[in-house]
Amino acid sequence: MQLTVARIGRAHGLRGEVALDLRTDVPQERLVVGAVLATAPATAGPLTIAHVRSLHDKWFLTFEEVTDRTGSEALRGVELLVESTASDEDDAWYPHELAGLRAEHVDGRTLGTIAGLEHLPAHDMLVLVEESGARTLIPFVRAIVPVVDVAGGRVVLDPPGGLLASDVANLVISDETSGPGEA
Known part of the structure; x- marks a missing residue:
């Protein structure tokens, strides 16, 4: 490769x-x-x-x-x-090693599949294809990606609320609003 x-x-x-x-x-x-x-x-x-x-x-x-x-x-x-040669660093991966890994939430839910890695000026971003088909960029930092288990075929994500497209789809907008002077 x-x-x-x-x-x-x-x-x-x-x-x-x-x-x-x-x-x-x-x-x-x-x-x-x-x-x-x-x-x-x-x-x-x-x-x-x-x-x-x-x-x-x-x-x-x-x-x-x-x-x-x-x-x-x-x-x-x-x-x-x-x-390519195998990386000798414990916390370094080549993009081809990450592509295809199953993405799991820290609570165990399957979120989707890692499609690749994008190099942006601030830091690298994992490209996650969520189960809905939405493409989401995930900052590749330890706080959000605490586990990369290439041998096990998975990454574990701990995304902040609102980062995933599925978070936005699950928002429920309440019709219960009260205007001025209403009790």
Whole structure:
């Protein structure tokens, strides 16, 4: 299985350099001169890293196959891929490990299935397809996702009220209102 280590962003300069949107915690290991990376879409690559630099937590690359700004602009949105290896961290999972897991509430109810993981600026979000078919983004933080049991095929969620689409569907609006002066 291949994993995305970065998504190519905007062109930077005139000689084919591109900015990266990183998807790896170890770019210094994955993005090295001479590395040949597969791409998604596959027609954009493979790409061979010619030069790497980082500046203020931003990463920039040039590729042997791309030598000008026009070529680098054409790569915008292309994903750089590596072959997956098992994670050696206790609390780190690859998106393909999470997809398909059963989502359970802390009280034991089945909520739906995890469809994937989205990387947003603040933090990662689990994509939950609820039993109703609704697609809900769940912040992937320990307070809301206390258990990830890949071997057991499940994640346990402790969502705050109103986060799930099923919470909204179960709201009951009372018609018992009293206007001014009514008892």
